[in-house]
Structures are given as structure tokens and as C-alpha cells.
Amino acid sequence: MPSPENLPRSDSPLLSIIVPVYGVEGYVRQCLESILDPSAADLEVIAVDDRSPDNCGAILDEMAAADPRLRVRHLDRNTGLGQARNTGLDMAAGEYVWFFDSDDHATEGAVRAVLDRLAKTRPDVLLVDHERELWDGTRVPNSGGRHFREPPAPPVFTCAERPDVLRIMMAAWNKVIRREYLLGLGLRFSPGYYEDLNVTFPLLMAAGRLSLLDRVCYVYRQRRSGGITRSASRRHFDAFDQYERIFAFMDAHPGTEPFRGLMFDRVIGHALMILEREDRISRPDRREFFGRITAFSRRRRPSGHGVPGGRLKAVKYRLIDRGAYAPYRLAVTLTKVRRRAGALPRTAVRFARRGGRTGRRLAGRLYYRVQLRMPIDENLVVYAAYWYRGVACNPAAIYEKAAEMAPHLRGVWVVKPGARGPVPDGVDTVAPGTLRYLRVLARAKYLVNNVTFPNAVIKRPGQVHVMTQHGTPLKKMGLDQMDFPVGAKGLDFKAQIARADRWDFLLSSNPLSSEAWHRGFPCRYEMLEIGYPRNDRLAAATPDERARLRARLGVPEGKKAVLYAPTHREYRNGYRPMFDVDRFARELGDEYVLLLRPHYYYPAADDGQDDDRVMDVSGHPSVEDLCIASDALLTDYSSIMFDYAVLEDRPIAVLANDWETYRLTRGVNLDITAAPPGVLARTEDELIEAFRTGAPWSDTAAKARDAFRARFCPWDDGRAAERAVERIFLSGR
Structure with a gap:
């Protein structure tokens, strides 16, 4: 072809x-x-x-x-x-x-x-x-x-x-x-x-x-x-001008006379459809819209044109001719009541099932419902990240910037027991499932998360929900996953979209993200195209900070630290590196140390004891620390590459030895093999050879990284958190 x-x-x-x-x-x-x-x-x-x-x-x-x-x-x-x-x-x-x-x-x-x-x-x-x-x-x-x-x-x-x-x-x-x-x-x-x-x-x-x-x-x-x-608007009245243009055309073209009756029925049917869809004509405008239908009918109804078949339709035509809006509304309402009557048995079954839940859960729900009726605390912000795993990511960056720019706000973090990494001193936390947890969720003005709050959380009028996300979607997300059953296994898309319906703001890290979020989560939020707040640290990283972090991590002095951060693969069970780690370390020799950081779904790397060539950093709470401390990134299809590219002088290598399998099972928004952010290796041998020859530090790789950064990091200038706080908390929304 x-x-x-x-x-x-x-x-x-x-x-x-x-x-x-x-x-x-x-x-x-x-x-x-x-x-x-x-x-x-x-x-x-x-x-x-x-x-x-x-x-x-x-x-x-x-x-x-x-x-x-x-x-x-x-x-x-x-x-x-x-x-x-x-x-x-x-x-x-x-x-x-x-x-x-x-x-x-x-x-x-x-x-x-x-x-x-x-x-x-x-x-x-x-x-x-x-x-x-x-x-x-x-x-x-x-x-x-x-x-x-x-x-x-x-x-x-x-x-x-x-x-x-x-x-x-x-x-x-x-x-x-x-x-x-x-x-x-x-x-x-x-x-x-x-x-x-x-x-x-x-x-x-x-x-x-x-x-x-x-x-x-x-x-x-x-x-x-x-x-x-x-959507509801008076602009739906524009339809009558369009109808008139059709009939004016027929007036000017005598050969169209045989179509007048059919066209009249089409117009009346379309106008009634607009009126009877509750989301199109606002309640105060419905009588006027009905009156326009009546006026059009009286003006344009062909002589001798009969009433179309169907009892209800015949009734509507007669009421239109009479301009009888109140009887028309009654006829429409009665029709809807009859249709809905069939749903009553199903509703009764749902109520019966709810009655069988435990008393403790019912008591918690009752307490939550009571709190939902209490006044909203205009200065309270609830933060969460990675399903309550700790203080991290974009919410953490927004929390820190809010303390500086909006000190009147009080932040509470939802952190479950046994969370990864210590909670910073002075951070107020609440455990999920407790009464205080239910209280702050019900009464906080703002809820900020990088994944999602549970389905049971109710967004009340006056609350503001902020979804920050936690990575650029190289892979398909949201509704886009429906075409990839392996990657979408176990997902409830209706629940997913119901949760997204609560969002008032959705952060985007770059144009690719904006495209993917609009498709994957087609809801009524405001897209904040401001970059990722968590990347502000990367944009502002200094050599002194890098040296401190390397010392804290125990990176041997003088070695090139390569951060290996792969993504999760739905088609595989559990975490296993995509190459032989021991061979990589052995063949590259003492010049390198490999920092192993599996996807956060996995508790630890389990690749043996740390030594001078391989370090397990899976337990470290901050991936931003690891990025700043490292000399290069080795990844596959993880979104970390988009963040790492903010570090202008750090090479990126991509191992794509299962690209076709990943693309077909998970779905992707970008062919990373066509425009990688640096060196691309298709096999383990190619990967080792690239590092042995220093290819990630070559001019060719640097040019690829620069092009990638220009395309995917346009808003990461170190001020994303500032823009988020300004728009979400200080704009007087």
C-alpha cells in the first residue's frame, strides 16, 4: 500500500x-x-x-x-x-x-x-x-x-x-x-x-x-x-429559522410540492424531540418553544394534511393546533410515568439488598450523611496520593506551595497505616475509614488527589474536586482502554466515569496528555494545562541538591548511577526486570551502579542484596529524589521519561524489547519507538552495547532528548504548582 x-x-x-x-x-x-x-x-x-x-x-x-x-x-x-x-x-x-x-x-x-x-x-x-x-x-x-x-x-x-x-x-x-x-x-x-x-x-x-x-x-x-x-440553550430556537428556510426553498421550487406533507411531519417531529429532551430547552422557555411550534404549524401545515398515525402523536398534533401547552405537558408527563412504573420492582430489590448490610457500615454511612449536611469548611483541603499510600506526587507539590501562597488553608492528608515512606513532620494526617476521615471528606472545600477517591464519596454542592493525575499517558487510559481487554481487565468504566464526573479541575502535563484526557475522561472539568507541579523540583534541581541526595542514598562516589524504572505490564504476573540485571552490571563494570525502582504496584524489587553495582531503591518514598540523584534513566514505556526529560543534561535510554506485545495488550497514545527521548534498544544485547559505548551521552541521543523535551515538557518551567494554587485556591472560583 x-x-x-x-x-x-x-x-x-x-x-x-x-x-x-x-x-x-x-x-x-x-x-x-x-x-x-x-x-x-x-x-x-x-x-x-x-x-x-x-x-x-x-x-x-x-x-x-x-x-x-x-x-x-x-x-x-x-x-x-x-x-x-x-x-x-x-x-x-x-x-x-x-x-x-x-x-x-x-x-x-x-x-x-x-x-x-x-x-x-x-x-x-x-x-x-x-x-x-x-x-x-x-x-x-x-x-x-x-x-x-x-x-x-x-x-x-x-x-x-x-x-x-x-x-x-x-x-x-x-x-x-x-x-x-x-x-x-x-x-x-x-x-x-x-x-x-x-x-x-x-x-x-x-x-x-x-x-x-x-x-x-x-x-x-x-x-x-x-x-x-x-445542552440547554435558547439557541435551540434557531431551529425555527432553519425550518422556514426549507419551506422557503420549496416555495421557490414548484417541483418540491409532493414533499411538503412529509417535510412538515419531519419538522414537527424534530421540534417535539427538542422540546421533550429535558436537557435542551430550559423549563422557563418551554411554553414559548411550544408556542413557536404552534405558530409554525398554523403557517406551514399543508392544506388537507392529515394527522399521522399513532394515538399519542395524534393527540400531540391536535394540542399543537390549539396551542394548548398545559394539556400537552400533562400528556407527556403521563407517558413518562407509565414508562417509569416498570422500574419500581427493580428499585425495591435494590433497597432490600441495602438493608442487609452490617450495622457498622450503616452507622458510618449515617455519620457521613449527617456530615454532608453540615457547613463546608472553606479553608479545609483534603489531599491524597496513590490510593492513600503516602505524601507524594503532584498533590504534595501543591500542598507545599499552598502553605506558602495560601497560608489560610489547612491541609489534611489521607494516609493509610503502613504507608510507603515517613510522613513529613508537621503534616496532619487521617486514616481512611475513621470518623474523622468521613468528616473531612464531607466538609472540606477542596479535595485533591492524583488517582481517585472511592466511589462512595459524594461531591456536595460547593465542593471542588481536583484530579492531578500522576503521569503523562503514553499508554491508553480511561475509556480508551475499552479496546484493549488485557489492559482493561477488571475495570468498571461506568464507575470510572462517574468518579471523573466529580472533577472540577484536571491537570495536564503536555498537549499529548490533554488529548488523551479529553478522550479517556469525557466529562465537564476545566483542563489546567500548566505542567506537573511535582516536576518543579526537577526544573529547579541544583548540583548541591544532587550531591546531598546521592550521599543520603549511598550512591558510591564517582560512579554513574542509572535509574531503572520500568512500567507495569498487565500481561505479566508480578514484577520481573525485562533484562538480566546481573549481566548488565557485570558487563558494564565498576563504572556504573544500577538503581532498581519497579512500578509502585510492587512492594520491592526482590533482586537480591544491594552491592556496589546494583541498589534496590524501591522503598524510597520520592521518585523525584531518585531522578535528581541519578546520572541517566533507563526505562521502557513508563511515564517517568516525560518527567526525567525536564532534567536537561540527563540521558534517557529506552528498552523496547516487548513493544509490539505491550502496544497490542495495553494500547498506546504514542509510538515511542518512532521518536524516543534518547537511545532506543530492542534487545538486551543492544542495551548493554549502548551503555558500553556511551551512546546515551552521544550528540545524537542529546538531540533526540532535546526534541522530546521541546514536544512534551513545554509547561514544566518550575512554576506549575504556583499556577495550580493560583487557579484552584485563589482565583475566587
């Missing part, structure tokens, strides 16, 4: 795919990768950056540099989806145009199948089938998919011959349109919500040649948050 470099952009491609881009940094890469089929030479892709506030613009430029078929236009101001599509249309050179939403994606082979069908049938409009992708990864077939097959369609036809095409999903993205036909009709996408209605329906009604591709080509992603038309 040819590579994109060998597919130069044609000046007159068969197909131009237009992708307006705004606020979708977690999805736009997948969208474009699905479109840029390496085998499709007769293609151009136009991405319109609609002044996106995130990293979309940089992602587009990166991808355009790698594929000449992708053109990028950066707009000076946000214009909205409709105008961004128009901008792309004006730039397009293709015989056909296909409008894609940038958080959706094509199925495998879809672009090739569309190009083939266009070449064979040359229609005015080609309609393609789609499926919905829910937030949990479930794929739902198009409920109107039968219109592609029943009855079997000829290669080309008109709307009059097959009017049911008007019942297919009213969207721009499931229609591939001959560009000159679209321009000849004078149709443009409108401003506001539902901007494609006044384009898509007229296109079908006026077309001389329609074609159906009975193949799922498009995946419509239904995001948990961020979809503008699935």
Missing part, C-alpha cells in the same frame, strides 16, 4: 472532505487518520480551525506536514460550524464534497468505498449509512438503516421515485455532494444551531440523481459532554 508521501495532492481531486475543527483535541487525530486512507490519491482533506481554544491547531499542522493531501486553514475568529463549513467549501477543488464533524470518524475502507461509488454512478448526492458510537464504546446501528435497502434501490434515482430518503438522518455528514450542484442551488450553511437543515433537505428534493451506499461509512460519536445541540 502506498504511503502518504507518495500521494501528492491533486489539483482536481474527485473528493474534498471538509472538516471544521473546534474544541476536539481528543478526537480530531482519529477523525483525520480515518479519512486519510493511504490508498486514496484522488482526495483532498480541508481542515478549518475555527479558532479552537485547545491544541487542535497544532495537531492539524503536525498532520498536514506529514500528508500533502491535508490542507489547514486557521481562522482569525470563531465563526461557528456553519460558516466554517462554508469556508471549507470555498477552498474545495474536488468534484464532490463531504462534510465531516471533527469528533466523528470514518469506518475502515469507507473513503475508498465512497470514491468507488462516486466514480461509478456520478450522482448529485450520495447518501451513506452510519452508526452511533456511545461514550462506553457501544456501537448502535442507524435506526433508519432500512431506508438504504427496503425496497432495493436502483444505482441512481430521484427523490420523487424514492421519497423515503427524506426520512434518513437529517445531517450533512451522511451526504456526499457534487460541488457544482451545491453551488448552483445557491445553498449555504446557516449560522446558529441546526445549521445543516436548510442545506440537506433541499439537496435531496431538487436532485436529478441520488444514490444510496448501503454500507456503514460514518461513525457518529455521541459524546457525554461538549455536544452543543445536547
Whole structure:
């Protein structure tokens, strides 16, 4: 299969795919990768950056540099989806145009199948089938998919011959349109919500040649948050202007008369759907919206048009005609009550099960519930890290900076008995499960964690939850793990997302993290792109601090200390180094000492006694200490490499001897083998040879490290904790 470099952009491609881009940094890469089929030479892709506030613009430029078929236009101001599509249309050179939403994606082979069908049938409009992708990864077939097959369609036809095409999903993205036909009709996408209605329906009604591709080509992603038309706003009233434009088009095109009744029913059905979705029209605006439906119905209902089938639908039509909002609301409410009645037995079972729990747990829950009703302590902050394992990581850095910048705040750390490492003097701690633990969780203004608080924790109004995370996600995280069952074994994704719904702030260490967090945790938090507070120490490290730490650790003077910090592997049981540690130490000789630091999931390295060549530092509480004290890092796919790169003068070596297995079982967001932060070894022999020859300290490795640091450490300037405290605690949120 040819590579994109060998597919130069044609000046007159068969197909131009237009992708307006705004606020979708977690999805736009997948969208474009699905479109840029390496085998499709007769293609151009136009991405319109609609002044996106995130990293979309940089992602587009990166991808355009790698594929000449992708053109990028950066707009000076946000214009909205409709105008961004128009901008792309004006730039397009293709015989056909296909409008894609940038958080959706094509199925495998879809672009090739569309190009083939266009070449064979040359229609005015080609309609393609789609499926919905829910937030949990479930794929739902198009409920109107039968219109592609029943009855079997000829290669080309008109709307009059097959009017049911008007019942297919009213969207721009499931229609591939001959560009000159679209321009000849004078149709443009409108401003506001539902901007494609006044384009898509007229296109079908006026077309001389329609074609159906009975193949799922498009995946419509239904995001948990961020979809503008699935949020409460008066902008949903824009729909009525779009409806009027459709009927104005029919007024100007007499041949569309046969479609008026069907279009009227489609409009009324769509308007009622908007009204009856509780999350779209605010309660104070619902009577007015209903009134607009009535006004439209009285103005545009075709003469002699009957009431559609179905008892409830007939009732709604009559109430619309009368403008009877109160009876309409009563009819809708009664329908919902009947549907919910079936859930009562299940609810009773759940209550019965709860009644069988132990008295002690019930007493604790009762105490917690009581505390939730007590006033919030505006100056109390609860900190936690690594499932209560100690005082560490980003929360610890924020805690220390808050003591300096916001001394009015009191911090309490949740630390379980037997935590790794001593708790610093003066740090107030509470043990999980105690009454005080329940009290501070219920009454603290702020809760700061680098993993998650238990499912039972309730976020009350007025509380602020901060998720700092604890590493750059080279590996897949959150919902992205659903496609990798080995790595996702035992995970409860619904619970995971419910916990993420509590977050008010999510810290990001770099643009790669922002992309991954948006995809993996699609919730309504504010992303703080500030770098990692724990890395402030690395950015400010001095030779004196390094010398003190080496002495404290007992690193032999004059030796090069190589920190070996591998990641966890779900496909393996327990910790085992990925190479022969004894051989490594033996062959490199007395010049080196290897510091063994397994993933924090494991209690100790268990690699024998420490000696002058190998030291077990798995029990040391601070990985930042180890980074500063070492001379080089040896890792595999651990996020520690992104932190270590902040130390500008320290080499990094990556051992990737199981890369394909790890990539297929855990899933990755970055191919570290394509752009490593220094030396890359595929085998144990290559690793030993690299250190024997001093390759990690070579100019080539240094250039790779510099490029890696520029890409993945842009915000690690030593002030991340300061920015976190300022935004979270002092901004008056």
C-alpha cells in the first residue's frame, strides 16, 4: 500500500472532505487518520480551525506536514460550524464534497468505498449509512438503516421515485455532494444551531440523481459532554429559522410540492424531540418553544394534511393546533410515568439488598450523611496520593506551595497505616475509614488527589474536586482502554466515569496528555494545562541538591548511577526486570551502579542484596529524589521519561524489547519507538552495547532528548504548582 508521501495532492481531486475543527483535541487525530486512507490519491482533506481554544491547531499542522493531501486553514475568529463549513467549501477543488464533524470518524475502507461509488454512478448526492458510537464504546446501528435497502434501490434515482430518503438522518455528514450542484442551488450553511437543515433537505428534493451506499461509512460519536445541540440553550430556537428556510426553498421550487406533507411531519417531529429532551430547552422557555411550534404549524401545515398515525402523536398534533401547552405537558408527563412504573420492582430489590448490610457500615454511612449536611469548611483541603499510600506526587507539590501562597488553608492528608515512606513532620494526617476521615471528606472545600477517591464519596454542592493525575499517558487510559481487554481487565468504566464526573479541575502535563484526557475522561472539568507541579523540583534541581541526595542514598562516589524504572505490564504476573540485571552490571563494570525502582504496584524489587553495582531503591518514598540523584534513566514505556526529560543534561535510554506485545495488550497514545527521548534498544544485547559505548551521552541521543523535551515538557518551567494554587485556591472560583 502506498504511503502518504507518495500521494501528492491533486489539483482536481474527485473528493474534498471538509472538516471544521473546534474544541476536539481528543478526537480530531482519529477523525483525520480515518479519512486519510493511504490508498486514496484522488482526495483532498480541508481542515478549518475555527479558532479552537485547545491544541487542535497544532495537531492539524503536525498532520498536514506529514500528508500533502491535508490542507489547514486557521481562522482569525470563531465563526461557528456553519460558516466554517462554508469556508471549507470555498477552498474545495474536488468534484464532490463531504462534510465531516471533527469528533466523528470514518469506518475502515469507507473513503475508498465512497470514491468507488462516486466514480461509478456520478450522482448529485450520495447518501451513506452510519452508526452511533456511545461514550462506553457501544456501537448502535442507524435506526433508519432500512431506508438504504427496503425496497432495493436502483444505482441512481430521484427523490420523487424514492421519497423515503427524506426520512434518513437529517445531517450533512451522511451526504456526499457534487460541488457544482451545491453551488448552483445557491445553498449555504446557516449560522446558529441546526445549521445543516436548510442545506440537506433541499439537496435531496431538487436532485436529478441520488444514490444510496448501503454500507456503514460514518461513525457518529455521541459524546457525554461538549455536544452543543445536547445542552440547554435558547439557541435551540434557531431551529425555527432553519425550518422556514426549507419551506422557503420549496416555495421557490414548484417541483418540491409532493414533499411538503412529509417535510412538515419531519419538522414537527424534530421540534417535539427538542422540546421533550429535558436537557435542551430550559423549563422557563418551554411554553414559548411550544408556542413557536404552534405558530409554525398554523403557517406551514399543508392544506388537507392529515394527522399521522399513532394515538399519542395524534393527540400531540391536535394540542399543537390549539396551542394548548398545559394539556400537552400533562400528556407527556403521563407517558413518562407509565414508562417509569416498570422500574419500581427493580428499585425495591435494590433497597432490600441495602438493608442487609452490617450495622457498622450503616452507622458510618449515617455519620457521613449527617456530615454532608453540615457547613463546608472553606479553608479545609483534603489531599491524597496513590490510593492513600503516602505524601507524594503532584498533590504534595501543591500542598507545599499552598502553605506558602495560601497560608489560610489547612491541609489534611489521607494516609493509610503502613504507608510507603515517613510522613513529613508537621503534616496532619487521617486514616481512611475513621470518623474523622468521613468528616473531612464531607466538609472540606477542596479535595485533591492524583488517582481517585472511592466511589462512595459524594461531591456536595460547593465542593471542588481536583484530579492531578500522576503521569503523562503514553499508554491508553480511561475509556480508551475499552479496546484493549488485557489492559482493561477488571475495570468498571461506568464507575470510572462517574468518579471523573466529580472533577472540577484536571491537570495536564503536555498537549499529548490533554488529548488523551479529553478522550479517556469525557466529562465537564476545566483542563489546567500548566505542567506537573511535582516536576518543579526537577526544573529547579541544583548540583548541591544532587550531591546531598546521592550521599543520603549511598550512591558510591564517582560512579554513574542509572535509574531503572520500568512500567507495569498487565500481561505479566508480578514484577520481573525485562533484562538480566546481573549481566548488565557485570558487563558494564565498576563504572556504573544500577538503581532498581519497579512500578509502585510492587512492594520491592526482590533482586537480591544491594552491592556496589546494583541498589534496590524501591522503598524510597520520592521518585523525584531518585531522578535528581541519578546520572541517566533507563526505562521502557513508563511515564517517568516525560518527567526525567525536564532534567536537561540527563540521558534517557529506552528498552523496547516487548513493544509490539505491550502496544497490542495495553494500547498506546504514542509510538515511542518512532521518536524516543534518547537511545532506543530492542534487545538486551543492544542495551548493554549502548551503555558500553556511551551512546546515551552521544550528540545524537542529546538531540533526540532535546526534541522530546521541546514536544512534551513545554509547561514544566518550575512554576506549575504556583499556577495550580493560583487557579484552584485563589482565583475566587
